Amino acid sequence: MSSLADLINLDLSDSTDQIIAEYIWIGGSGLDMRSKARTLPGPVTDPSQLPKWNYDGSSTGQAPGDDSEVIIYPQAIFKDPFRRGNNILVMCDAYTPAGEPIPTNKRHAAAKIFEDPSVVAEETWYGIEQEYTLLQKDIKWPVGWPVGGFPGPQGPYYCGVGADKAFGRDIVDSHYKACLYAGINVSGTNGEVMPGQWEFQVGPTVGIAAADQVWVARYILERITELAGVVLSLDPKPIPVCFLFHHYS
Structure with a gap:
């Protein structure tokens, strides 16, 4: 069977x-x-x-x-x-x-802007940094944090390596590879300043394709966290500390 x-x-x-x-x-x-x-x-x-x-x-x-x-x-x-x-x-x-x-x-209005000949001629490039936090499913508290408590001071977690510094790397690496497989222009990923917080970058990508790719990257991440039994938060301040950054050239 x-x-x-x-x-x-x-x-x-x-x-x-x-x-x-x-x-x-x-x-x-x-x-x-x-x-x-x-x-x-x-x-x-x-x-x-x-x-x-x-x-x-x-x-x-x-x-x-x-x-x-x-x-x-x-x-x-x-x-x-x-x-x-x-x-x-x-x-x-x-x-x-x-x-x-x-x-x-919101995509409909954005598409009209990006289809304007003057915008097409400019060939707008975007790089987007998406920070996110992984939360323990039943208590909605970041992975790597003691239940009801707080981690040590900021410092060792940003781009950190080790079981006491990086929490959820299996999810992060799975997401990175899945996005590349899907055809999303993911340019990198790294651990952020607090335990359970990570970031991935999309771009540089031209025009509205950057937004489409970020949304599908978010979808893939949500599906992976579903499989892993943790909760994804894109909240800018879930604890509060996460952000979405845009770079334009």
């Missing part, structure tokens, strides 16, 4: 040309990630080849219960590091059935 791990890692390419596409979008808080999967008849190389889809916006805080349908438009595709093969992750943005961007869809 196959184990759960065997089935999770099952390679579909030997038995079907069909692929699984995981559609990803931003939820009603503007920070939470949502996703659901669908079967497609074969490999896809461009988001224009993908069908639009829908979801219940009343369950994500993005539509009223009496008019809850929200349509998601595929905008960028990435290789799926979880299912692998020809399976893909699809970054989407959200619209009403009439084709109007919903209020939490």
